[in-house]
Amino acid sequence: MIRVRQLIKSFGWPRIIIALFLLSLFIIAPMVGVKVSSSLSDTIARFGMNGIMVLAMVPMVHSGCGLNFGLPLGIIAGLLGGTLSIQFGFLGGSSFIMAVLLTTPFAVLFGFGYGKLLNKVKGGEMMIATYVGFSSVAFMCMMWLLLPYTSPTMVWGYTGSGLRTTISTEGFYLHVLNDFLKVQIGENFSFPTGMMLFFALMAFIVWAFLHTKTGTAMTAVGSNPVFARASGINIDRTRTLSVIMSTWLGAIGILVYQQSFGFIQLYMGPFYMALPAVSAILIGGASVNKATITNVVVGTFLFQGILTMTPSVMNSLIHTDMSEVIRIVVSNGMILYALTRKSEATR
Amino acid sequence: MNVLKETRGEKFFRVLEKNAVPILFLAICAIGIPFSGYSLNYLGQEVITRISRNSFLIIALLVPIMAGMGLNFGMTLGAMAGQIGLIFITDWGIGGIPGMVLAMILSTPISAFLGWMCGKILNMAKGREMVTSYIIGFFINGLYQLIVLYGMGAVIPIKSPALILPRGYGIRNTVNLISLRKSLDNIWAIKVFGLSVPVMTLIVIALLCVFIVWFRKTKLGQDMRAVGQDMEVARAAGIKVEHTRIVSIVISTILAGYGMILYLQNIGTLNTYNSHMQIGMFSIAALLVGGATVNRAGIGNVFLGVTLFHLMFIVSPMAGKNLIGQAQLGEYFRVFVSYGVITIALVLYEVRKRRDKARVGRLLAQDQTDVKEVK
Amino acid sequence: MKQPGAPLLEMRNISKDFFGNQVLADVNFTLSSGEILGLVGENGAGKTTLMKILFGMDIIHQTGGYGGEIFLHGKAVRYQSSFEALADGIGMVHQEFSLLPDFSAAENILLNREPKKSSPVSEVFGDRMDTIDRKSMQQKARTAIKKLGVELDPAMLVGQMPVGHKQFTEIAREISKDHIKLLVLDEPTAVLTEREADILLSAMRKLAEEGIAIIFISHRLQEVIDVCDTVLVMRDGRIIKDVPAAGLTIPQIARWMVGREVGEHPGRRAFNPEAQPVILSMKNLWVDMPGETVRDVTLDVHQGEILGVGGLAGQGKLGIPNGAMGLFPAGGTITFKGNAIPLNQPRRFLDAGMAFVSEDRRGVGLLLDESLDWNISFTAMQVQERFLKKYLKGAIKWRDEKQIQAIAKKYIDALEIRCTSFRQKAKELSGGNQQKVCLAKAFAVEPGLLFVSEPTRGIDIGAKGLVLQALRDYNSKSGTTIVMVSSELEELRAICDRIAIVADGRISGILPSDAESADFGLLMVGKQPDGSTEGGQG
Numbered sequence A: 001m002i003r004v005r006q007l008i009k010s011f012g013w014p015r016i017i018i019a020l021f022l023l024s025l026f027i028i029a030p031m032v033g034v035k036v037s038s039s040l041s042d043t044i045a046r047f048g049m050n051g052i053m054v055l056a057m058v059p060m061v062h063s064g065c066g067l068n069f070g071l072p073l074g075i076i077a078g079l080l081g082g083t084l085s086i087q088f089g090f091l092g093g094s095s096f097i098m099a100v101l102l103t104t105p106f107a108v109l110f111g112f113g114y115g116k117l118l119n120k121v122k123g124g125e126m127m128i129a130t131y132v133g134f135s136s137v138a139f140m141c142m143m144w145l146l147l148p149y150t151s152p153t154m155v156w157g158y159t160g161s162g163l164r165t166t167i168s169t170e171g172f173y174l175h176v177l178n179d180f181l182k183v184q185i186g187e188n189f190s191f192p193t194g195m196m197l198f199f200a201l202m203a204f205i206v207w208a209f210l211h212t213k214t215g216t217a218m219t220a221v222g223s224n225p226v227f228a229r230a231s232g233i234n235i236d237r238t239r240t241l242s243v244i245m246s247t248w249l250g251a252i253g254i255l256v257y258q259q260s261f262g263f264i265q266l267y268m269g270p271f272y273m274a275l276p277a278v279s280a281i282l283i284g285g286a287s288v289n290k291a292t293i294t295n296v297v298v299g300t301f302l303f304q305g306i307l308t309m310t311p312s313v314m315n316s317l318i319h320t321d322m323s324e325v326i327r328i329v330v331s332n333g334m335i336l337y338a339l340t341r342k343s344e345a346t347r
Numbered sequence B: 001m002n003v004l005k006e007t008r009g010e011k012f013f014r015v016l017e018k019n020a021v022p023i024l025f026l027a028i029c030a031i032g033i034p035f036s037g038y039s040l041n042y043l044g045q046e047v048i049t050r051i052s053r054n055s056f057l058i059i060a061l062l063v064p065i066m067a068g069m070g071l072n073f074g075m076t077l078g079a080m081a082g083q084i085g086l087i088f089i090t091d092w093g094i095g096g097i098p099g100m101v102l103a104m105i106l107s108t109p110i111s112a113f114l115g116w117m118c119g120k121i122l123n124m125a126k127g128r129e130m131v132t133s134y135i136i137g138f139f140i141n142g143l144y145q146l147i148v149l150y151g152m153g154a155v156i157p158i159k160s161p162a163l164i165l166p167r168g169y170g171i172r173n174t175v176n177l178i179s180l181r182k183s184l185d186n187i188w189a190i191k192v193f194g195l196s197v198p199v200m201t202l203i204v205i206a207l208l209c210v211f212i213v214w215f216r217k218t219k220l221g222q223d224m225r226a227v228g229q230d231m232e233v234a235r236a237a238g239i240k241v242e243h244t245r246i247v248s249i250v251i252s253t254i255l256a257g258y259g260m261i262l263y264l265q266n267i268g269t270l271n272t273y274n275s276h277m278q279i280g281m282f283s284i285a286a287l288l289v290g291g292a293t294v295n296r297a298g299i300g301n302v303f304l305g306v307t308l309f310h311l312m313f314i315v316s317p318m319a320g321k322n323l324i325g326q327a328q329l330g331e332y333f334r335v336f337v338s339y340g341v342i343t344i345a346l347v348l349y350e351v352r353k354r355r356d357k358a359r360v361g362r363l364l365a366q367d368q369t370d371v372k373e374v375k
Numbered sequence C: 001m002k003q004p005g006a007p008l009l010e011m012r013n014i015s016k017d018f019f020g021n022q023v024l025a026d027v028n029f030t031l032s033s034g035e036i037l038g039l040v041g042e043n044g045a046g047k048t049t050l051m052k053i054l055f056g057m058d059i060i061h062q063t064g065g066y067g068g069e070i071f072l073h074g075k076a077v078r079y080q081s082s083f084e085a086l087a088d089g090i091g092m093v094h095q096e097f098s099l100l101p102d103f104s105a106a107e108n109i110l111l112n113r114e115p116k117k118s119s120p121v122s123e124v125f126g127d128r129m130d131t132i133d134r135k136s137m138q139q140k141a142r143t144a145i146k147k148l149g150v151e152l153d154p155a156m157l158v159g160q161m162p163v164g165h166k167q168f169t170e171i172a173r174e175i176s177k178d179h180i181k182l183l184v185l186d187e188p189t190a191v192l193t194e195r196e197a198d199i200l201l202s203a204m205r206k207l208a209e210e211g212i213a214i215i216f217i218s219h220r221l222q223e224v225i226d227v228c229d230t231v232l233v234m235r236d237g238r239i240i241k242d243v244p245a246a247g248l249t250i251p252q253i254a255r256w257m258v259g260r261e262v263g264e265h266p267g268r269r270a271f272n273p274e275a276q277p278v279i280l281s282m283k284n285l286w287v288d289m290p291g292e293t294v295r296d297v298t299l300d301v302h303q304g305e306i307l308g309v310g311g312l313a314g315q316g317k318l319g320i321p322n323g324a325m326g327l328f329p330a331g332g333t334i335t336f337k338g339n340a341i342p343l344n345q346p347r348r349f350l351d352a353g354m355a356f357v358s359e360d361r362r363g364v365g366l367l368l369d370e371s372l373d374w375n376i377s378f379t380a381m382q383v384q385e386r387f388l389k390k391y392l393k394g395a396i397k398w399r400d401e402k403q404i405q406a407i408a409k410k411y412i413d414a415l416e417i418r419c420t421s422f423r424q425k426a427k428e429l430s431g432g433n434q435q436k437v438c439l440a441k442a443f444a445v446e447p448g449l450l451f452v453s454e455p456t457r458g459i460d461i462g463a464k465g466l467v468l469q470a471l472r473d474y475n476s477k478s479g480t481t482i483v484m485v486s487s488e489l490e491e492l493r494a495i496c497d498r499i500a501i502v503a504d505g506r507i508s509g510i511l512p513s514d515a516e517s518a519d520f521g522l523l524m525v526g527k528q529p530d531g532s533t534e535g536g537q538g
Helices: A002-011 A013-031 A036-055 A058-062 A071-087 A092-120 A125-146 A193-209 A213-223 A225-230 A235-261 A274-283 A293-318 A323-340 B008-018 B020-036 B040-059 B062-066 B075-092 B096-124 B129-151 B199-217 B219-229 B231-236 B241-267 B275-289 B299-324 B327-374 C047-055 C058-062 C082-087 C105-109 C120-125 C134-148 C163-175 C194-209 C221-227 C250-258 C319-325 C346-351 C361-365 C372-384 C401-414 C431-444 C461-478 C489-495 C517-524
Strands: A166-168 A183-185 A189-191 A263-265 B174-176 B189-192 B195-198 B269-271 C009-018 C021-031 C036-041 C067-072 C075-077 C090-093 C182-186 C213-217 C230-235 C238-244 C278-287 C294-302 C306-310 C330-336 C354-357 C388-391 C396-399 C449-453 C481-485 C498-503 C506-512
Touching: A002 A013, A013 A036, A013 A274, A013 A293, A013 A323, A036 A189, A036 A193, A036 A235, A036 A274, A036 A293, A058 A193, A058 A213, A058 A235, A071 A092, A071 A125, A071 A235, A071 A263, A071 A274, A092 A125, A092 A235, A092 B327, A125 B129, A125 B327, A193 A213, A193 A235, A193 A293, A213 A225, A213 A235, A213 C372, A213 C396, A225 A235, A225 C361, A235 A263, A274 A293, A274 A323, A293 A323, A323 B096, A323 B129, B008 B020, B020 B275, B020 B299, B020 B327, B040 B195, B040 B199, B040 B241, B040 B275, B040 B299, B062 B199, B062 B219, B062 B241, B075 B096, B075 B129, B075 B174, B075 B241, B075 B269, B075 B275, B096 B129, B096 B241, B129 B275, B189 B199, B195 B199, B199 B219, B199 B241, B199 B299, B219 B231, B219 B241, B231 B241, B241 B269, B241 B275, B275 B299, B275 B327, B299 B327, C009 C047, C021 C047, C021 C238, C036 C047, C036 C194, C036 C221, C036 C250, C047 C058, C047 C082, C047 C090, C047 C182, C047 C213, C082 C090, C090 C163, C105 C134, C105 C163, C134 C163, C134 C194, C163 C182, C163 C194, C194 C213, C194 C221, C213 C221, C221 C250, C230 C250, C250 C517, C278 C319, C278 C481, C294 C319, C294 C330, C294 C481, C294 C498, C294 C506, C306 C461, C306 C489, C319 C330, C319 C346, C319 C354, C319 C449, C319 C481, C346 C354, C346 C372, C354 C431, C361 C431, C372 C401, C372 C431, C401 C431, C431 C449, C431 C461, C461 C481, C461 C489, C489 C498, C489 C517, C498 C517, C506 C517
Parallel strands: C036 C213, C036 C230, C090 C182, C182 C213, C306 C481, C306 C498, C354 C449, C449 C481
Antiparallel strands: A166 A263, A183 A189, B174 B269, B189 B195, C009 C021, C009 C067, C067 C075, C230 C238, C278 C294, C278 C330, C388 C396, C498 C506
């Protein structure tokens, strides 16, 4: 009994409630005529789409920079890479590889500046990160209009300049990962092997990094910066590195998202993308200064599972689509829970 | 020995930096106004309208700043309460001043409850009030949607077909407040130099300012200022810190509710699911443009801020169009500036907080070298 | 100035232990109205705990209360919180200022006791809506300042005041309370200049004349002798002397403060540090460490010795290792094995082969949320690239868990760290075992010179012995030079070869550890012993 209680405590009530809720949705689903196989397939696809953006939280949490509310900045780097790859005329699989390559310098540059800024505002990172994300999105809105893109698939047809709000990735990198070694079981279930492998690769890179000397230093900086300093670690440099990593992961994350989703969403598209990623990792059991790869996997699965299941099940059950409200309450409630926990308020 | 040696240049930059945001906005407006091509008369009228429309909401932000809780991003809570009040009076068909007053009365308990809850939560998240209040805004927005989009008409009786969605429950995306429109503004509107001035609304705002000035002088106001400077010292002196902080948020939320009603009576239509989400951001940006900081803001900042921020807001689309040929660009520009100014203000606040600490260190170091020189 | 009748305050048989660790025993004294009582003693003698008991601080109740009785005007009292003590007219001015920088002196003096005017609004909404009567507030503040007899502008913002005025504001706040009878001043002159201190002392006399009793805690013995009626000397939680101040001398008091009978002293080992080459040399070191400012320290450390650094709290002894390591801004020069070590760069200090065990175990010394093996191996891994597996010609430096665990196990065994395994988190250990983990972390880098700061602070007696033994063993086995900073002179004398005493940010003298304890006492208060035991540079 005590062990069960400890297990519950270590897992956390909010997580158990959410997991039970998701489980009950899967149980109810067949009764109200929703196909579990297709729901599961959707959940897995969305897991693959969003997983890397959730993973982008990990380095910053490890170095003590808090939750990466500035994810939109990384997403913008990804958008630049994606659009440039198309602009330069790459097609198919090579366009994705080029997008990743072109994205990288932007992500490193943005991450560097962003990291330097966050070093100046230690203690107030999260609020500033939020507004850095917002301002950069708004700034890029102007840039999408002004930058000299010419590819006819991307610019507005009638003026010939300025990028469209949504750009199809068809013919470029649409489903390049999804369809790689895709496993189709029956009519309704498919497993996007390539995308999952790519996520696994990214997760492995982060995991491996955290096992190196520098990764260990990063964890120590997040755990106790004074201790790290007394061990000769350059705190600011370590933090900047973590921010660069988070930004890069965010950029790669959006590219993976686009190849599955089929569209590049510009302008205000990235605006609210940080909140789902933040709440996903928190649902997975992370806190403001501790996060693991397991948290990412569990959290993304639970969060995306609820997002997939609630509309279909709720709709069939009470003929009302309350999924949006449930999403808002669950995700923000989770963030509030994490922000107000005593053990974390010490920092 | 207690004064830090500072060159004249350093001092100049310190003063400049202190007023960096208003100066920047003055510059933007000075450039933007001629390019927009708007007449001064038009701009004057717009500024008067914006002052009467927005000031009340912005003043609602002052109380939590006094209590050291930063910018109250949770003012959206009050805005939602105000909107619920408006939905009810519209359903009951009560317009004009009685409708407004009734809406305010209805909003008060809702605001007070939401504010109390928000304050409770913020007391659990000391040191990160702003990001928490910001998330609370989103969280309560979820509950607001639950009530307004699903509860109203289904559980909560709303009869008017003009309000209810065709499916039978839930409030429509836009609610026409025609019976309320400008009912306060038009009570006593006069023309000055061809500009119409809503005197009655301005009187209400002036009364609120008097209230704020008076409030600062009360025991509660004094306690809030004490709590805002140092919670531990205040606690040691026997001030109820947690309670004081909650009260400050409750007052702010209630005022935000009234402010929202005033704002919407001027506009005349309620965007049921959007109006409240943006109002927090615009109010905070305007206050910061007026030179306020996260821990210090006054009534002067409110009016300077409204004027400068909204001038920028009005002129930038036209200026963008005339400068680069795209009105869209100007629109994005003003969004960028709104977020940018909040970002800058937050960064400056954190940087200053750290530099003030370093200043003490520098003083000591200087002390050390002084001692050495004497030897 | 003692008066007949029941004394204002009487403490009878006060005792207190923190989890079996006796910190106060059999404390008895009385205090009359208008009497100034000087309370002196080394750090850890029990002065602070005694005052906390008087005020009924939470920490006392949380740790099981106290023994004995307190009488105020002959009536037994047992305060549950400091507010109850305040209500009975007992006020305290702490060492750290408790002031609001953006409030004026008057606002601070009358904080939460502001004179108010009621209005129709407050009739309805309660008295917190009363407006504040600024005029009468200024008036009251002025009265309090006048009573104190100092010059202070009630309208001045505290943030812009010199330190002395802040101190006066604090005291004015206490005496502005209506029926203040007893005032406790904890080290009020420590931050003041000599002139300001003089003003404060005369203010104290003035208050005493008006019938307010004062308990004056200070390390400045001359001031104690000058201003007090009675002097109470505490040592090891007991009152050693309770004598009239008239005719006392500094050496007398100093001797009482530190003087344990020598006897149990383990004796100096046969080792002459001065015959060894100098391994570390500090010249004109200054360190800006809040509360422990180092002003001008010049000190040579010899190869293989254990050098003790002692002194009273706040005099700067803690600043020396912290500044040398670079954790706080510092200036001056440090030479280690002939190489100049740049200051303010912890990495260079570590690279040179020195290590530091901080006095702030939980804040600086440990990764509380991480496992023991991480804690022990971290510094060595980061600074010396040990416990790593290298791949691709060193491009990838992979954590070698096996080696990390091996080193952790080695030190857990060697230092007898009590834990469930090396995977246990550091925060779950007891203070003594945490201290051993900190030592293990330092030992793991195999330093040429080790700074240890307050190694036994906050740990129980059994663990103290073990920690000291570990240090001594390490020194004799590996020949590592150790600089040990501690507030407990006895502990320094137990294991050190020489002891340097710091007073007012400077080294006031260095003595062999078997020198007369009274001489150490004099050095602590910044006086030179006139005997023959002088050693080292002054």
